[in-house]
Amino acid sequence: MRKKFFSIWNLFRERTLLVTFSTGIVVLFFLLSLSNVNTPTYDLEKFSTAPETIRAPFTVENERRTEQLIRETTQAVEDRYTISEDIEAERTAMIVEIFDSVEEVKSSEEEEDGLEDKLATLQTYLSEDITQELPEGIFEALMRADTSDLDQGESLLITSLEAAFREGIRSEDIDEAKQSLALKVQYSNLPESLKQNLVDLGEFGLVENAFFDAGRTEDARREAAAEVNPVLIRSGEVIVSKGSTITNDIMEELQLTGLLSDQKDIWPMIGLAFFSFLLGCMMLYESIKARKRKMTLQHIAVMFTITLLMVLLMKVCSIFVTIDQPFYFLLPIASGAMLIKLLCDERLAVVMSVVYALMACLLFNGQIAGVLNAQAGMYMTMSQLSGIILLVHYKDRSAVVRAGTGVALINICMITFFSFISFERYTWMDWGTFSGYGALAAFFTVVLTLGLLPLIETGFGILSDQKLLNLSNPNHPLLRKILVEAPGTYHHSVMVANLSEAACESIGANGLLARVAAYYHDLGKTIRPHYFIENQMGTRNPHDFLDPEQSAEIIISHPYDGAELLKEEKIPKEIIDIAEQHHGTTLLKYFYYQAKNQFEGVEEFQYRYPGPKPQTKEAAIVCVCDSVEAAVRSLSGPTEEKIKQIVHAIIEERLLDGQFEDCELTMKELKVLELAICETLNGIFHSRIQYPDTKTLVKEAK
Known part of the structure; x- marks a missing residue:
């Protein structure tokens, strides 16, 4: 009951945090967008001078002018x-x-x-x-x-x-x-x-x-009146230019469009609040779905932080944008979507790119109330989606550069498209200028993405693929330490890494994380390398001189010693957790049975690793592959059948021992990863041709 209560309480706290994040972004967007929907009012009188050029904030019909035009039209109809x-x-x-x-x-x-x-x-x-x-x-x-x-x-x-x-x-x-x-x-x-x-x-x-003919005359007048188009004051239309005199007609249009100081309209603010609420619901829903995909709160915080930066960036850029000057072509909006893909996942990046594009439609309306800039929304949607789609096979920074090149091409294509469909065709000078904006936006996207990536990783403790790739560099000091001080452990770790990556990829887990974690999982062995069989290389086994309990204590300590070393070097928590959990609470059978044969009253818990059990699929797979690699390497003549039996036996033993209880591995996934491990091992320990003795062949040739 207590456990259930805390589970519900944690869920409530988590949802409250997500709601708080979403609400914060929504409130910020609402406040920043008020100037885009609020109509500025003017204290003007008839026959005064306009202090600035005033445009209509929305489309409205001038009913008096329409009725006047209808009267003039019907009066012009000849009698029938x-x-x-x-x-x-x-x-x-x-x-x-x-x-x-x-x-x-x-x-x-x-x-x-x-x-x-x-x-x-x-x-x-x-x-x-x-x-x-x-x-x-x-x-x-x-x-x-x-x-x-x-x-x-x-x-x-x-x-x-x-x-x-x-x-x-x-x-x-x-x-x-x-x-x-x-x-x-x-x-x-x-x-x-x-x-x-x-x-x-x-x-x-x-x-x-x-x-x-009175009847025909009346019909003709009605037809003429029906064909009269209403006199509209269109959104964005210039009502009066700066320095012009405010005539009666201009005063009437200002009155109709609510631009006089004695008129206030709250409906645009209500509409903005509703739009902001919908965007907040989108972000909240996707955040909850991301949590169900095992994304951490740090990842969600990263998403909201990037969103905050993108909203502020769009607002600053919108200050310089008018309907005639689309400076938003310069905006590196794709960097936000690319960062979310790199640091979180692709689905979240796609959803947030849509959110940013919707925000852009309003923020880049030239601060003309009632206007939505569909061109800005379309441009930013395509720019962001191209960045997400083209950012693949991320192994180093060149992947971001390649994606940025694609973004530049898509930006220019969209600008060309706008030039074709625009009511006023772009001149060649305009097209060249705006295309240059699009190319610069892609350049800024690459710079911003590569610049913010390490900062966000460090600030939020996010383990990205880039960081994992850096940690997998053989020249990393800790890997060099393992290679120099425990070479057998190093080669064992490389084998475990290959097995773990293949197994993870077979079930959709994070293969890169498993590979890198496997490199570091036995770092603790460097403290007493010669107490581990793979590093003894023909020397006398020091365990022969120790009691089983002492030997067990040394062996059991290595995951936790390694975790401490990793913490000192500020290695990401995910890797530390796998290093600490890669033996779970398994039994050190060799020393347990040795102690049992020598002493009475030996308790099993004394020879079990204290845990915790693997908490993630990646940790469980490293746990299995660690044991499998050691077991198969000990075979004198590994065959496909022997390998299959050993792999199956180890997985079954871990399953019955409850080592997979906390990591959500399914039986189906266990079967799939078992097959993947066997295939990888068969590739490593394949049969080889027995080469003859070269010296004997030389003698026979003589």
Whole structure:
């Protein structure tokens, strides 16, 4: 119960710490971003002078201007008229009737009939509407005219009337239509005596045939109003330039965009708080997931420290950034993601690179409220991801340089992409300048990564691959000490290192850590090297002169002596722990049974290593490989079958002895690493050709 309570309490403390870290970053980001969402206000009056160029912080509609534009547009729509085709047909039919009747009378009457008789007959042919409206003189002129002139006059009138009716004759257009017809008649080659009568006849035919259509007019005005775009004051648009006079229209736009000192808007701050909260949740969730991946609190602290540095770096850079000057191309943002990958892991680096890019969208908006800089976010996302992806096979600093070269290339590609899709294409000078920014950002990324890496490693006690590689250098003083003072132990450690690395990599554990820890795991033997069999090299075994208890005490002390030496040299804790745990609480069987045969009342615990048992998979694997290498080396003729039996027996013995209880090794992983150890040993102790004696061959040749 007590153990469970402390477990819950530790979990609570740990989660509280993670929440505190996340909250600290969120609060800092919120405070630094306030100027990016808060709209500055101005104490201005009409007809005063603008103290600076003022831009709209967000997009808003000027409803008054929109309504005014709609009114102007609808008023400009012309009235719609409906043309009556019946009136056209009726009036042209009357003209045709007159000419047809005249021709019929002229052709049917005898020549001796007088004009009056013919006119009287014509009156009977025509309808009352015609005879009552037209004077008799017109009919008389038509009766006197030649047939060819009548045909020409009829054609001219009908054509003119149809053209006028087709265009539509409104009441106010009748006089204009009559004048047009009169001109056509006057310019014809008809006899002068007939022209005026034709004009009068045409005026008789011209009547109103286009009538105002209220329904169509209203529909047209509605359509025109619907096509009017709202008058917008767009985000980032210049409302007034520095030194310009504040007119009524400018004052109205300042009022609409909330830029006057008597207006305060808290909604942007609420939005920023919500956005910051979401970013904090992302960081907190990923921190908890990282802990489940066995990442230490030091690693999480490193992640938050790097995040703090990146936020401050982005804010400082954003001070010099405007919409027209993208100095963020110079920002070595990829260094943060690369450091997290090197010091923590790749998944955490990817997640945090997204967080940094989202922050950049807001921080690099030119401090124009309501604007998000998607270009900055895209650029930094690609820059960071390229750094993460290209940072592989990290064995020395050249890997960071190679990754930085790739980052430079990706930066330039992104800048080229922006130049293609930009509304205003970059000039060649702009492209060259911005590409130079991208290349410099990659250079700064390499410098910052290599410069901060050892500082963070030392400050937080983080064991990175770079540090492990430095510790694996054969010229390291402690390794030289083992080689000189205990050469047999040194070669044994190298063999254990090879076995441990292969076994760890087979189950996804940290092979490099296991390799380096194996180099140092027997450092304690350098205190009394000749008490260990691999360093005796033909000399008398000093244990022959000691009691079993004394011998056991010497042998059992070596892991802890080694741990003390490692602590003195400030070797990372992970390596010290493996050195201390590589025998766990195993039994020193040889001296235990020797003592049991010699004395009575011998207790087993006196001949067991005090532990602790291996706490990590890497420690457990070094524990197994240490015993396996010693056992296989003692074989006179190691075969594949013998090696397999020994490896299996040692792993099974450690399992039954409870040595793997604290390291979370599964049965499946034990089988996999057993196979990997056997394969490595078979490669080392492979069969060799028996070479003949050279001297004998020479003698036989003679």
